[in-house]
Amino acid sequence: MQSPFELRTLTALSCGCVVADFHARMMHVELVSVEAQGPHCELENHRAGQVLGLGVSDELDTHQLDMLAATQTAA
Numbered sequence: 001m002q003s004p005f006e007l008r009t010l011t012a013l014s015c016g017c018v019v020a021d022f023h024a025r026m027m028h029v030e031l032v033s034v035e036a037q038g039p040h041c042e043l044e045n046h047r048a049g050q051v052l053g054l055g056v057s058d059e060l061d062t063h064q065l066d067m068l069a070a071t072q073t074a075a
């Protein structure tokens with residue numbers, strides 16, 4: 001059986017957290033979740049396993065991941 005989610009990239013944010021970018025094979029969307037929390041990160045929404053957002057496949061890049069994290073922080 002093939003997993004419905006494919007890990008595409010791991011990105012280290014400026015706060016020290018690592019976010020994972022998963023591709024949902026069936027839906028052509030990207031799912032971004034926090035894979036590991038940075039030891040000095042104080043952002044409440046940056047917990048391991050926390051989903052930060054969804055995006056359309058191939059439209060997410062590292063810069064957008066950072067922007068996404070920043071947006072979530074402000075909310």
Ligand SMILES: [Zn+2]
Pocket residue numbers: 013015016017037038041042043046
């Ligand atoms: Zn963080």
